[in-house]
Ligand SMILES: Nc1nc2c(c(=O)[nH]1)N[C@H]1C(S)=C(S)[C@@H](COP(=O)(O)OP(=O)(O)OC[C@H]3O[C@@H](n4cnc5c(=O)[nH]c(N)nc54)[C@H](O)[C@@H]3O)O[C@H]1N2
């Protein structure tokens with residue numbers, strides 16, 4: 001029998017609707033869904049390769065246990081749970097609850113309840129050691145919001161904006177932030193056609209920058225300088241919204257004084273951009289009526305990320321780019337609880353959390369625990385040392401800077417359990433790998449993508465879109481797969497723990513609707529994913545049953561008007577946080593030093609055909625190019641005497657890395673770029689690619705969030721020969 005059924009891709013938060021051809025219970029073809037109106041049938045190559053991924057030879061169809069280095073034995077999932085339970089009980093008894101840690105990465109997106117159940121288990125154990133990819137991604141998105149304050153009604157709509165500033169992001173490829181996630185290429189094209197003046201700050205003329213009215217192509221790491229310069233010009237030329245600022249913000253005069261030394265000539269020279277383009281960017285943004293400034297991973301990975309993200313929020317506040325009373329709410333909540341936003345701030349609050357780290361002078365912040373410090377924390381002996389690690393859909397061996405320390409730390413654990421679909425560089429070091437079902441085998445709901453609005457005022461759906469899709473296929477015959485949430489349920493039961501799962505609607509102190517909790521019946525079965533979807537949407541604005549009536553998704557008719565500020569509300573957004581102002585002063589005082597040994601700056605970039613390390617082992621996606629080249633401007637390659645396809649050694653202060661050279665004239669001269677996600681198991685760079693994290697250590701890190709410098713890395717490039725492999 002052949003049928004075509006809808007599903008949803010969940011590799012990234014774009015959640016593209018899919019049509020899956022199912023022949024005799026097996027997915028044979030995947031395309032975009034033309035009936036999903038908000039996406040116009042869009043998917044990227046990864047979504048279309050999802051059937052190939054599901055049946056890939058590398059996929060785990062049963063859980064495994066490591067019996068020797070690199071050697072695994074099949075184990076029934078229930079037996080794995082019971083063995084892990086025994087070992088965990090002994091570890092907790094000997095070393096205490098803090099000796100148990102978890103890290104979750106992007107692979108949890110397929111199955112959000114896995115992390116929710118794991119967190120409930122950690123609460124029952126009493127361990128605060130919860131780490132995630134957030135602190136390796138854009139931790140400043142959170143910390144800056146907390147220091148600046150939230151605007152409860154959210155940001156302005158992309159579709160109605162006449163300008164938009166994207167700092168170090170490429171939504172055309174990454175579909176992450178900077179533009180609406182439903183077919184960002186189309187959304188940007190439409191907006192530009194309607195007159196939006198896009199401004200992009202990126203050392204590379206990216207696919208997105210090609211659509212820009214102004215593209216500033218600076219030296220990496222100069223974003224805070226540029227933003228201070230933009231604010232300087234906007235204030236000096238009176239292009240800010242004084243009425244909005246007077247009513248809703250504090251600290252204007254302090255900020256004005258602090259950006260005074262960032263005059264256009266100084267900023268342009270320091271950042272390496274033409275002064276007329278800088279002025280044009282400031283005037284385009286300042287004179288527009290609507291449109292936001294948004295930061296992505298480029299400035300997050302460079303130094304002073306809190307300051308960059310903070311100044312970007314200040315720019316939005318100065319220009320009054322928040323949704324006002326009487327306007328249509330941009331984020332109307334469909335599967336999230338109904339909520340009527342108000343045009344008022346939630347004031348700043350303490351950016352620190354409660355859990356301390358024992359290393360690097362770090363602690364928990366609003367962004368969570370600093371993941372890059374986890375390996376050192378594991379290795380440091382003494383009270384509170386981490387002995388057991390659960391890794392849920394993450395690949396630290398690929399994602400963590402300081403590759404060598406990460407490997408040493410993971411190898412030193414008493415118990416390392418991964419929940420992963422494959423044996424990759426990290427799960428290969430695990431004692432147990434629990435094999436879960438893959439996305440086509442699970443029901444899907446767009447709730448998670450709606451949640452991303454709590455991460456930044458411009459993220460998530462900007463239209464009332466929702467979709468539910470049942471599992472498209474059953475897991476392969478003969479497989480023994482255990483869903484992530486079920487694993488933590490069964491493990492908790494083995495440890496006699498009572499789980500209470502909780503879902504919060506908001507971020508930190510920004511609470512839209514009261515959290516929901518559910519005390520699980522530990523004597524019964526773990527709830528199914530569908531039961532959990534029911535529970536998570538009990539208070540949704542549109543009932544789940546209504547959403548289910550539209551198998552290809554639906555844009556619901558929801559018109560919510562933003563209410564005015566409460567008369568008694570005295571809250572203000574903060575334009576001059578003391579810590580941020582001190583950093584701004586430091587920035588002005590510390591000019592970057594050039595080290596002649598490392599004449600190039602290495603930056604990150606996303607590849608369209610892989611998702612971090614996901615897909616880097618899939619021939620259907622790699623299409624004959626299984627590696628990640630290091631790209632440089634053709635004139636830089638010529639100066640180095642390097643020809644395209646040659647091997648080069650990239651030398652950073654912490655290590656050499658071999659990579660294949662590629663020419664890319666969209667890069668600024670002196671900047672080279674390399675995606676992460678490849679080569680983490682080692683091997684010939686022409687066959688498996690190169691692990692950029694071998695070039696990065698965690699010695700230089702942000703003192704607040706702990707994110708290491710992962711962009712703008714000083715490097716040298718020297719020709720290499722095949723003999724070096
Ligand atoms: N140098 C450098 N380092 C970086 C970055 C960079 O650009 N440069 N980027 C950073 C960023 S932004 C991030 S978010 C992190 C990414 O950090 P991680 O999320 O840790 O890394 P991924 O490679 O995305 O790993 C995802 C894992 O999920 C597994 N997986 C896929 N599907 C499923 C599933 O259905 N269930 C389960 N359980 N697992 C699944 C995959 O096999 C893979 O092992 O890396 C960070 N590190």
Ligand SMILES: Nc1nc2c(c(=O)[nH]1)N[C@H]1C(S)=C(S)[C@@H](COP(=O)(O)OP(=O)(O)OC[C@H]3O[C@@H](n4cnc5c(=O)[nH]c(N)nc54)[C@H](O)[C@@H]3O)O[C@H]1N2
Pocket residue numbers: 012106137167168169170171173174175176177178201202203204206219220221222223296297298299302603604605606607608609610611612711712
């Ligand atoms: N196809 C695909 N999509 C993905 C992913 C993937 O691996 N592949 N990964 C997902 C993940 S985990 C994330 S976090 C998002 C990331 O989404 P984005 O943040 O949009 O990531 P990139 O596309 O790498 O864009 C980062 C840009 O920053 C620029 N840059 C580097 N250094 C600097 C700097 O110092 N200043 C400025 N201004 N720019 C700089 C780079 O040239 C690059 O163009 O994408 C997600 N989506």
Ligand code: SF4
Pocket residue numbers: 009010011012013014015016042043044045046047048175
């Ligand atoms: S990976 Fe591609 S197809 Fe899948 S949700 Fe993201 S953009 Fe859409």
Ligand SMILES: [Mo]
Pocket residue numbers: 133136137
């Ligand atoms: Mo990320």
